[in-house]
Amino acid sequence: MSYTPPKVWKWNPGNGGKFASINKPTAGATQDKELPVGKHPFQLYSLATPNGVKVTVMLEELLALGHTGAEYDAWLIKINEGDQFGSGFVEVNPNSKIPALMDRSGETPQRVFESGAILLYLAEKFGAFLPTDHATRTECLSWLFWQMGSAPYLGGGFGHFYAYAPEKIEYCIDRFAMEAKRQLDVLDQRLADNAYLAGDDYTIADMAVWSWYGQLVLGRLYDAAEFLDVASYTNVVAWAEKIDARPAVKRGRMVNRAFGEPETQLHERHDASDFDTKTQDKIAPKE
Numbered sequence: 001m002s003y004t005p006p007k008v009w010k011w012n013p014g015n016g017g018k019f020a021s022i023n024k025p026t027a028g029a030t031q032d033k034e035l036p037v038g039k040h041p042f043q044l045y046s047l048a049t050p051n052g053v054k055v056t057v058m059l060e061e062l063l064a065l066g067h068t069g070a071e072y073d074a075w076l077i078k079i080n081e082g083d084q085f086g087s088g089f090v091e092v093n094p095n096s097k098i099p100a101l102m103d104r105s106g107e108t109p110q111r112v113f114e115s116g117a118i119l120l121y122l123a124e125k126f127g128a129f130l131p132t133d134h135a136t137r138t139e140c141l142s143w144l145f146w147q148m149g150s151a152p153y154l155g156g157g158f159g160h161f162y163a164y165a166p167e168k169i170e171y172c173i174d175r176f177a178m179e180a181k182r183q184l185d186v187l188d189q190r191l192a193d194n195a196y197l198a199g200d201d202y203t204i205a206d207m208a209v210w211s212w213y214g215q216l217v218l219g220r221l222y223d224a225a226e227f228l229d230v231a232s233y234t235n236v237v238a239w240a241e242k243i244d245a246r247p248a249v250k251r252g253r254m255v256n257r258a259f260g261e262p263e264t265q266l267h268e269r270h271d272a273s274d275f276d277t278k279t280q281d282k283i284a285p286k287e
Contacts, residue, residue, distance in 0.1 A: 018164040022082055027096065033086030037104075038073030038270055045075050045089060046099035048257035050155070050211040050221070051115040055099045056269075057207050057252030058122055058129070063272070064248040067126045069105065074255045074269040116148040119204040129204045140198035143190075143205035151212055153179045163222040177228065180216075184233045187213055191235035206243060214240035251275055 011025050037043055042059065046052040062070035077083045077098050084096040093100035093113035101118050103110040103125075112121045120141075123130035131137040158176035161169060187209065190197060197205040215221050217230040217237050224230075231237065243249055254266040254275065266274055 018166075019080075022079060022084075027094065028085075029087040029090040030082065030085040031087065033083070033088055035086070035088035035092065036073075036075055037102075038075075040071040040073050040270075041069060041103065041105035042072035043075070043102040043104060044072050044099060044256075045077050045092060045101075046256045047077050047079055048253065048255065048259075049098065050151070050215060051097075052099045052256055053211045053215075053253055054115045054208050055101065055118050055122075056255040057211065057249050058119055058204065060248035060252040060255075061207070061246075062122065062126055062128060065128055067128065070122070070126060072269070076256050076258060076267045078258070114148075116144055116208060119144065119208060123204050129202065129207070131198060131201065131203065136198055136201075140203045140205045143197040144208050146186075147205070147208040147212065150183050154183065154212055154216070158224070159222045162224055162227070181228055184213065184217070184228070184230065184236060187239075188233040188235045191239045196239070202243070206239075210240060210243045210249075214243055218244060 013024070035043070035045060044055060044059070046055060048056070056074060059070055059072050077089065077100075079098065083089060084093075084098060089100060090096055092102055092111045095113060097113070099113075099115055099118060101112045101121075103112065103121075112118045120130070131140050153176060158173075158180045161172040161176055165172070187197075194200075196202050197209060212221075213236065216228070217225065217233060217240050219225040219230075254264055255269045256267065257265045258267055259265070268274075
């Protein structure tokens, strides 16, 4: 069926598919709801989507290096229930998207939003996972921003139309599948001659890209691994598996995870010992 766009677009609240209840064309808080604050310098408000995983992986990697100042409380934001539109969350991120971070280590709390900005902020604050050599640093940041620019094509484009749209539209799926595969090919060619995206060392660029494309080739996003023939991108698969084996990455994937197998979930994280507690109430706390 052909569609002729109207002269002036108007929002149809019932035409958004799976996420119709939380998407709208306006910004700002819809409810008064303060955010909880824990005991650590960093307060993270998030969900273990690819963008959220970037930050919990980074924090766990910093702690694994011995940066005790990176201790954090991670609070679950239930986006399907509209937590991101609470007044407290909007104060931290006016864009109402996870993840959002408050750094309370200084005299004045500092908000940081957008996952790439959070990675860069933490890397600069702790002097880790960001090369100091100017050329390599530039390469790292280029790949970080490549991911930030390309994710909408994978998540909002391919993922939406392939997995979430109320009806399958061939043109849309073909368009974004083509772009997703082109991006995988970009990565595969880069990783053919480099251990990591910026060169020899693991950096925030790898954390950002792995959370999306690494998990895609590992079969964790959209049930689309076979459809996109991800196994053919052998360099990406090898790189993804190498990062996936890191203990800090395994921990980071669990934090703020409220879906999947219960043993993969840690709804909130307030101490490193939370990962050692295997009771059901701790792993997937009751409401």
